[in-house]
Amino acid sequence: MRTESSPRGRKRSSFIEQARRAQIIEAATETVAEVGYSRASLAEIAQRAGISKSVISYHFEGKDELLEQVAARLFEETWAYMEPRVYGETSAGAQIREWVRSQLSFFSSHRVSFLAMVEIVTHYQPKEGSSPFAQAIEEEAAELARILRKGQQDGEFRDFDPRAVAVIIGQAVEGALGQWIADDTIDLDTHALALVDFIDHAIRSERG
Amino acid sequence: MRTESSPRGRKRSSFIEQARRAQIIEAATETVAEVGYSRASLAEIAQRAGISKSVISYHFEGKDELLEQVAARLFEETWAYMEPRVYGETSAGAQIREWVRSQLSFFSSHRVSFLAMVEIVTHYQPKEGSSPFAQAIEEEAAELARILRKGQQDGEFRDFDPRAVAVIIGQAVEGALGQWIADDTIDLDTHALALVDFIDHAIRSERG
Amino acid sequence: MRTESSPRGRKRSSFIEQARRAQIIEAATETVAEVGYSRASLAEIAQRAGISKSVISYHFEGKDELLEQVAARLFEETWAYMEPRVYGETSAGAQIREWVRSQLSFFSSHRVSFLAMVEIVTHYQPKEGSSPFAQAIEEEAAELARILRKGQQDGEFRDFDPRAVAVIIGQAVEGALGQWIADDTIDLDTHALALVDFIDHAIRSERG
Amino acid sequence: MRTESSPRGRKRSSFIEQARRAQIIEAATETVAEVGYSRASLAEIAQRAGISKSVISYHFEGKDELLEQVAARLFEETWAYMEPRVYGETSAGAQIREWVRSQLSFFSSHRVSFLAMVEIVTHYQPKEGSSPFAQAIEEEAAELARILRKGQQDGEFRDFDPRAVAVIIGQAVEGALGQWIADDTIDLDTHALALVDFIDHAIRSERG
DNA sequence: TATGAATGAGGCTTCATTCAT
DNA sequence: CATGAATGAAGCCTCATTCAT
Numbered sequence: 001m002r003t004e005s006s007p008r009g010r011k012r013s014s015f016i017e018q019a020r021r022a023q024i025i026e027a028a029t030e031t032v033a034e035v036g037y038s039r040a041s042l043a044e045i046a047q048r049a050g051i052s053k054s055v056i057s058y059h060f061e062g063k064d065e066l067l068e069q070v071a072a073r074l075f076e077e078t079w080a081y082m083e084p085r086v087y088g089e090t091s092a093g094a095q096i097r098e099w100v101r102s103q104l105s106f107f108s109s110h111r112v113s114f115l116a117m118v119e120i121v122t123h124y125q126p127k128e129g130s131s132p133f134a135q136a137i138e139e140e141a142a143e144l145a146r147i148l149r150k151g152q153q154d155g156e157f158r159d160f161d162p163r164a165v166a167v168i169i170g171q172a173v174e175g176a177l178g179q180w181i182a183d184d185t186i187d188l189d190t191h192a193l194a195l196v197d198f199i200d201h202a203i204r205s206e207r208g
Numbered sequence: 209m210r211t212e213s214s215p216r217g218r219k220r221s222s223f224i225e226q227a228r229r230a231q232i233i234e235a236a237t238e239t240v241a242e243v244g245y246s247r248a249s250l251a252e253i254a255q256r257a258g259i260s261k262s263v264i265s266y267h268f269e270g271k272d273e274l275l276e277q278v279a280a281r282l283f284e285e286t287w288a289y290m291e292p293r294v295y296g297e298t299s300a301g302a303q304i305r306e307w308v309r310s311q312l313s314f315f316s317s318h319r320v321s322f323l324a325m326v327e328i329v330t331h332y333q334p335k336e337g338s339s340p341f342a343q344a345i346e347e348e349a350a351e352l353a354r355i356l357r358k359g360q361q362d363g364e365f366r367d368f369d370p371r372a373v374a375v376i377i378g379q380a381v382e383g384a385l386g387q388w389i390a391d392d393t394i395d396l397d398t399h400a401l402a403l404v405d406f407i408d409h410a411i412r413s414e415r416g
Numbered sequence: 417m418r419t420e421s422s423p424r425g426r427k428r429s430s431f432i433e434q435a436r437r438a439q440i441i442e443a444a445t446e447t448v449a450e451v452g453y454s455r456a457s458l459a460e461i462a463q464r465a466g467i468s469k470s471v472i473s474y475h476f477e478g479k480d481e482l483l484e485q486v487a488a489r490l491f492e493e494t495w496a497y498m499e500p501r502v503y504g505e506t507s508a509g510a511q512i513r514e515w516v517r518s519q520l521s522f523f524s525s526h527r528v529s530f531l532a533m534v535e536i537v538t539h540y541q542p543k544e545g546s547s548p549f550a551q552a553i554e555e556e557a558a559e560l561a562r563i564l565r566k567g568q569q570d571g572e573f574r575d576f577d578p579r580a581v582a583v584i585i586g587q588a589v590e591g592a593l594g595q596w597i598a599d600d601t602i603d604l605d606t607h608a609l610a611l612v613d614f615i616d617h618a619i620r621s622e623r624g
Numbered sequence: 625m626r627t628e629s630s631p632r633g634r635k636r637s638s639f640i641e642q643a644r645r646a647q648i649i650e651a652a653t654e655t656v657a658e659v660g661y662s663r664a665s666l667a668e669i670a671q672r673a674g675i676s677k678s679v680i681s682y683h684f685e686g687k688d689e690l691l692e693q694v695a696a697r698l699f700e701e702t703w704a705y706m707e708p709r710v711y712g713e714t715s716a717g718a719q720i721r722e723w724v725r726s727q728l729s730f731f732s733s734h735r736v737s738f739l740a741m742v743e744i745v746t747h748y749q750p751k752e753g754s755s756p757f758a759q760a761i762e763e764e765a766a767e768l769a770r771i772l773r774k775g776q777q778d779g780e781f782r783d784f785d786p787r788a789v790a791v792i793i794g795q796a797v798e799g800a801l802g803q804w805i806a807d808d809t810i811d812l813d814t815h816a817l818a819l820v821d822f823i824d825h826a827i828r829s830e831r832g
Numbered sequence: 833t834a835t836g837a838a839t840g841a842g843g844c845t846t847c848a849t850t851c852a853t
Numbered sequence: 854c855a856t857g858a859a860t861g862a863a864g865c866c867t868c869a870t871t872c873a874t
Contacts, residue, residue, distance in 0.1 A: 014836070036333055038246070040865060052839055057866065059837090122330050125246060134390075158409070164402045167387050168380040170401040175379030176372070182342065201366070202410030224854080249847060265849060267854095348870045430857070452749050454662070457843060468860055473845065475858090538746050541662060574825070580818045583803050584796040591795030592788070598758065609787040617782070618826030640833080665868060676835045681870060683833095 020061050024049055028070050033115035037123035059125045059182070064126055071124070074117045075136050081106045084114070092151030093204065097196050099144065103173050114177055141166045148203070158205045169199055218416055229277070238280050241323035244319050245331035248259045260295065276396050279332070281333045283344045300359025304377070305404050311381050312400045322385055331371065349374045356411065366413045377407055437475050437485070442464055442590050444486050448530035453539035480542055487540070490550050497522040500528045507618065508567030512585070513612050515560065520608045530593055557582045564619070574621045585615055645683050652694045654808045657739035661747035674753070688750050698741045699760045705730045705793070716775025717828065720793070721820050723768065727797050728816045738801055764781055765790045772827065791824055 027049035032040040042063055046053040060066040085102040089095045107114040121133050144166040151157035176195050180186045235257035240248045241378040250271060254261040268274040297303045315322040329341050352374040359365035384403050390393045443465035448456045458479055462469040476482040501518040505511045523530040537549050560582040567573035592611050596602045651673035656664045666687060670677040684690040709726040713719045731738040745757050768790040775781035800819050804810045 002864090016837075020837085037335055038331070042866090043864075054866085055837080058839090063865065101249045108218045111839060114833095123246070125244065160406060161398075161402050164384070164387075164399055165406060167383050168403065168406060171379040171383030171386075172376040175375050178379075179372075179375050190369070191372050193368045195376065198368060198373055198376055222839090222854095228854090251847075261848085262850085262856055262858095263854085266856090271848065432858075436858085454747070454749055458845095459843075470847090470857060470861070474860090479844070524842085539662070541660065576822060577814075577818050578799070580803075580815055581822060583799050584819065584822060587795040587799030587802075588792040591791050592797075595788075595791050606785070607788055610785045611792065613787055614784060614792055614826045618822050642833090661870065666870090667868075677869085678835055678837095678871085679833085682835090 001011065007030045020055070024056055024059060024072050025073055026052070028066055029074070029116045030112055032067075032070065032119050033112040037119040039117075043075060067108050067124055068126075068132055071120045071133055071136075073115050074120075077110075077113065077135075078103070078106055078117075079140075086147075091156060092147050092154060093200070095163055096144075096151070096199065096203070099147070100169065100173055100196050100199060101192055104176065104188060104195070107177050108180070108188045111181070113180065118174070118178070133167050137170075141170055144169060151203070155205060160203065165203060170205065172199070225267070228263070232259070232274065233278050233281055236274055237282070238320055239277070239325045240275075240327050241320040245327040248327075249268060257276070268322055272332075275328055275332055276340055278324065278330045279341055279344075282321050282328075283341075284322065285318075286311070286314055286325075287348075292356075299339060299364060300355050300362055301364045301408070303355050304352075304359070304407065304411070307355070308377065308381055308404050308407060309400055312384065312396060313401070315385050316388070316396045319389070323389065326382070326386070345378075349378055352377060365411045368399075368411065373411060380407070427580060433475065436471070440467070440472055440475060440482065441486050441489055444482055445490070446528055447531045448486070448535050449528040453535040455533075475588075483536055483540055484542075484548055486532060487536045487549055487552075488537075490529050493526075493529065494519070494522055494533075495556075502563075507572060508563050508570060509572050509616070511563050512560075512567070512615065512619070515563070516585065516589055516612050517608055517613060520592065520604060520611070523593050524596070524604045527597070531597065534590070534594070553586075557586055560585060565617070571621055573619045576619065588615070611614075625661075641683070645677070647699055648680055648683060648690065649694050650677070653740045654736055656691075656694070657736040657744050661743040664714070664743075679824065683768070690750075691744055691748055692756055694740065694783055695744045695757055697758075698737050698744075699757075700731055701734075701737065702727070702741075703764075715780060716778055717780050717824070718769050719771050720768075720775070720827070723771070724793065724797055724820050724823060725816055726818070727801065728812060731801050732804070732812045735805070739805065742802070761794075765794055768793060775827070779829055781827045784827065789827060796823070 024045070028040070028045045031045045031048050035044060042053050042056050045066075046056055049055075056063075056066060056199045060069070082099065082102045088093050088097045090100050121131075121137070124131060124133065126132070127145070145162040148157060148160075148162040148165055152159065152162065172195060176188075176191050181192060211408075214389050222348070231280055232253070238252045239253045239256050243252060250261050252376070253274075254264055257263075264271075290310045294303050294306045297306050309398070329339075332339060332341065334340070349371070349400065353370040356365060356368075356370040356373055360367065360370065374413060380403060388396050388399065441463070441480060444456070444461045447461045447464050451460060458469050458472050461482075462472055465471075472479075473484060476485070498515065498518045505514050519555045537547075537553070540547060540549065540588060542548070557579070561578040564576075564578040564581055565583050567579065568575065592604075592607050596604045596607060653667045655669045655672050659668060666677050666680055668689070670680055670689075673679075680687075680690060684693070685687065706726045710719050713722050717773070745755075748755060748757065750756070761829045765787070769786040772781060772784075772786040772789055776783065776786065786825070796819060800812075800815050804812045804815065
């Protein structure tokens with residue numbers, strides 16, 4: 001879809017170019033997390049990055065591309081943290097527990113990332129076409145569903161619609177984080193335990 | 209801050225004033241649901257209401273107040289539908305099931321309301337202070353938690369943090385609706401069953 | 417193609433609306449004539465009109481619509497002046513002479529209109545689709561060609577391609593005006609005579 | 625105003641300097657012809673030349689100078705083609721005919737040059753002062769007028785204002801080319817004949 | 833010589849809000 | 854009560870130009 005990256009017309013990017021892009025993405029992440037999507041103007045972002053507004057236009061096709069990059073980086077980072085932990089486990093039950101635990105754990109130490117991610121996923125609206133995050137989110141749900149299905153085949157989990165439950169779990173985790181964001185007094189570790197426990201009971205085979 | 213002239217600030221509002229406000233709120237709801245929060249300008253809303261933009265400013269303090277009213281009405285309507293159904297049940301278990309069922313049921317026949325509610329709750333950002341919806345959502349969660357607690361006392365539910373589970377349930381319902389919105393082929397009734405079942409397993413006392 | 421005029425959403429326009437549009441069109445005409453198309457920004461136009469930039473946006477869909485209106489008005493005015501004079505004549509020869517004479521005469525007393533017209537016809541480039549002036553110009557040329565053809569049928573004019581000659585005549589008139597614009601010392605009346613004479617000799621039947 | 629550093633201002637320019645300038649001028653010509661004046665940004669031109677934007681700034685004072693050079697080269701090339709052909713003829717009548725014919729012929733096989741020339745002559749607007757093409761165009765007209773005058777003295781042409789007719793002829797040729805550009809189906813050779821014929825009749829002495 | 837990078841001016845639009853009628 | 858009209862702030866983007874390397 002995208003025909004040219006920035007600086008327009010070049011394919012390769014120098015080291016300094018990469019650094020600037022990273023810096024701007026970082027600034028954008030913080031800005032979105034702090035003032036919210038709608039107030040995260042290029043002016044704001046530029047100011048926080050200590051650069052001029054047009055530098056952003058120079059390194060990115062436009063605001064849309066910048067925000068997509070921000071989100072993409074957040075997805076990557078999150079998954080890079082979760083994947084080894086989840087697949088370090090062997091049983092489906094342990095994988096699900098680790099999924100929830102690691103996601104909560106990651107975001108609990110990356111508050112800004114979480115806020116930015118939620119804001120962007122929720123608000124981003126490209127000029128044409130549909131949100132590019134739908135796919136990422138869809139893939140994540142599919143991955144989760146796959147684990148659930150395996151657990152059912154192994155007799156670990158009872159019978160339910162894996163797809164529906166995957167969505168429920170995803171939402172529950174996001175909800176827990178949302179609560180924690182809204183209320184600092186919440187102990188996320190306790191919450192995590194409760195959530196893991198809740199899910200465990202909900203999906204585990206009766207015999208288990 | 210609030211000017212004491214004009215409708216807001218008055219104690220008594222004429223019938224026509226009430227009617228206009230209702231009409232505008234209705235139009236705003238539809239607009240937000242249809243074109244999304246960010247594209248729901250006063251101009252758009254006014255056009256759909258068949259009135260002039262300034263009428264809105266006349267009847268509402270500003271866009272912020274209007275959207276707050278929209279959300280407030282949606283909360284009220286939803287709760288007005290759910291309350292008798294939930295409390296028509298006696299056991300905590302049945303109440304929870306009815307809570308989930310009735311919420312899904314209400315929104316499934318009020319698609320516009322659901323869309324508008326999500327958009328507003330998600331995007332609304334007052335110029336000063338924090339979101340006024342936090343309270344409403346908080347109250348709803350508290351209500352749900354109360355039922356859960358009762359179920360625990362009655363021995364219906366096992367031991368868990370009622371507050372945390374209340375949030376999880378709320379999120380799960382919203383998630384299910386979101387899925388249904390995104391994918392028309394989903395059968396919401398089936399989904400409702402799965403969700404109720406999921407929650408049932410998660411919270412019901414082992415002995416149950 | 418255009419779905420709504422300004423103020424957006426209304427069909428009828430009040431008197432004051434009409435007046436403002438006329439005022440803005442007038443200011444735009446002058447601005448384009450004076451500083452040239454490329455420097456005729458909305459800011460410039462607004463300043464000359466003594467109004468705020470956004471007033472233009474309020475009354476017109478955008479810069480494109482404004483300039484189209486400017487051009488449309490110029491075409492209309494020009495033709496309103498020429499038509500009765502041209503068709504006040506009966507013979508094709510006289511009609512052609514009057515065509516040239518009246519066009520020169522009109523623009524010689526509407527310097528600004530001429531400049532604006534040339535600038536817009538030359539520079540205007542709509543965001544999508546092709547120039548809407550092509551048609552107007554085409555029609556004018558066709559009209560001229562029709563007269564030429566009639567003259568040939570009546571034996572007044574010799575044999576030539578009417579379409580090609582129509583273009584030549586049109587260009588010649590524009591060229592003459594361009595000269596006059598560039599050099600104030602030129603006497604346009606003399607020039608007009610020369611031009612009429614030139615064309616006369618070029619097209620008149622040998623026997624004539 | 626002009627800074628004395630760097631290439632411009634130097635008396636001697638290296639071979640590589642000359643080559644670069646030529647390359648840039650060529651790219652600019654093509655760009656202007658293809659995408660039109662207003663979209664012919666330095667970025668576009670640089671991209672087509674396969675060089676970086678700043679190279680242009682290095683070799684030319686600015687965009688203005690570049691475009692002036694482009695136009696100057698086009699004028700030169702055109703005249704280099706026309707001159708021997710026109711003055712290969714002896715009689716004024718033949719010279720005029722050859723003038724028209726060779727100009728049409730040159731541009732018909734240099735479509736890009738014609739497009740670029742028209743775009744630049746039409747759109748170019750220096751930051752200060754007036755268009756530098758006025759002079760070139762003026763000289764061409766003067767040259768043409770000189771031939772016309774000679775034709776009158778020789779009794780070949782009838783009495784008319786040579787200056788005015790020179791302009792008319794120039795415009796007519798440009799108009800014919802414009803038509804041809806706009807409509808590919810036009811046979812330029814036929815058109816050329818019609819034009820030559822038209823002019824012939826217009827200026828030739830009655831006795832001729 | 834060449835260039836990647838950065839800049840700031842300026843352009844068009846959208847929008848909530850205000851005000852006189 | 855209602856509204857047409859006007860406004861100014863703010864947003865994003867494009868572009869010629871400059872500068873250090």
